[in-house]
Amino acid sequence: MLKMKYYICVLLLCCASLWSCKKNQDFTYKELNDLNIEATSDFSITQFDTLKIDPQITQSKPAGEGFSYQWKIYSTTAVEGIYPKVLSTSKTLNAVIAFPPLRYGYTLEYKATNSVTGVSAFKIFTVKVNSAFQQGWIVSSTAAGKAQLGFIRSDYKVFYNPAESVNQTTFPGNAVGAFVYYNSDGSRFGVSFFTDNGSYRFGANDFLRSGKSTIDFKPVKDKFTFDVSKFTTEEYLINDGSLYAASMLDEPADVIYTDRIPGDYELFPKVITSTYFSTYFYDNKYKRFMSVPFGNFSLTPTFGSSTTSFNMGNTGMVMVGAMDGAKKSSTQEFFFVMQDTNSDRFLYSLSGAVPGLNQKFMNSPEIAAAKSFAASLTLRQLYYATDNNIYLYDILAKTSRLVYTFPSVSKIKQIQMDQTDSKTLVVATNNAAGGEVFFFKLSNQGDFINGTFDKKIDGFGEISNIAYRKLN
Helix, strand or coil: CHHHHHHHHHHHHHHHHHHHHHHHCCCCCCCCCCEEEECCCEEEEECCCEEEECCEEEECCCCCCCEEEEEEEEECCCCCCCCCEEEECCCCEEEECCCCCCCCCEEEEEEEEECCCCCEEEEEEEEEEECCCCCEEEEEEEECCEEEEEEEECCCCEECCHHHHHHCCCEECCEEEEEEEECCCCCCEEEEEEECCEEEEEECCCCCEEEEEECCCCCCCCCEEEEECCCCCEEEEEECCEEEEEECCCCCCCEECCCCCCCCCCECCCCECCCCCEEEEEECCCCEEEEEECCCCCCEECCCCCCCCCCCCCCCCEEEEEEEEEECCCCEEEEEEEECCCCCEEEEEEECCEEEEEEECCCCCCHHHCCEEEECCCCCEEEEECCCEEEEEECCCCEEEEEEECCCCCEEEEEEECCCCCCEEEEEEEECCEEEEEEEEECCCCCEHHHCCCEEEEEECEEEEEEEECCC
16 A cells, blocks of 8 residues: 555656646747759769759748758769868859769769758769860970979860869979870770879879889989880880880789899980880990890890891981881881981981881981971871971972971970871970960971961970870
8 A cells, every 4th residue: 555655656746747847848849941952863074174053942931041052072982082072062063073084973962951950951963074085185394393294185175284183182393204105905094294203193084193103213304205015014214314114914003113224225215116026225325226025124235237228236326316107007117317426317217127218318407406306197207396496308308398487485395296197296385484385287298287386275384295195
């Protein structure tokens, strides 16, 4: 009986407490303002273009409450180096998409938050980013103490520093050169970028950092070059006359180059990939061609013959220029500008492993001052440039003519032939304001159409080199 009274007292006490709470609290229930966000869910955009989305938002209650917004993008699957980023805090999106193309794309999350209740509504979008860099010209330059890697697309759209934008980092030092590399099946397509303070590797489709190149020397501007063997299984660097190499058989992300390949030589900065089983080089110290056999990083002198147009083992000449010529299925033609002890200049050619031309430059103004060269891939012609002038040399007629003169304030840094159809000569120049790139369209006779350039693009730093990036 006593226990029963105890339970009754406890029950009465609980009821009193509940009644007290009810008297002291006012429970007011508000209907939530539900949001409905309507917009296209899937987007495809070219890297560095602007993504614009204007979502239509409807509310279940009359408008009047405030909202905050957030657009956040992240890779759909985890990718090293790609981190979530808030693109905007506005109701609508108007943002440049610098993210690189990814196999599984990106997820874009839109959040609208009620400023009164704190309740959020979400809309999820999928974004596919396409490459902006399928074909065009790599431009390495230096501005304000930083190396820059630019790109001019084949439609003349220019990206002044995409590597910095994509990777959210700078590259200290002075640019030495940028070069495109690839393998035979196209699965590896990248850009090697060298400065006097570091070396970097990027994907050619997106400029996303893909690895690093380890070297034990400081690259020297204007005495440096890079290329891959014809099999694309080896990479070669020539720096200040010395040769370095790396194997790409296992396609490593990070590439470690050898020490200087032993030997007594001073190489001209050109890798001659005229055959599959040997890669050729030219030794200016002993005036001879040298070669590295496939699969073996040993540099040996080439045995020549006195019965050919020139003796590859002893030319008696110093190489001062080199140009790529037409490519065939298993060989490629190369042209070389050679200089003898009298400072006369000659044109040599090599097709595969067979010497071809041995022709003294005649009727060619300023040929002794020429410093950059480019050969037509379809005509027996080549172009040579001094500080300000560009000449066209007709190999068959053995004569040259002036085709263009730049102002004295501009100095020609490099000329290159467009390798798609040999219908455009690309010229890089530097002046006090910075670097410029000119595109000259060529007639069927090799002259500049209308006697001038078709397009000029300025705004670069001091240009170190330009390199063609072919279509995948």
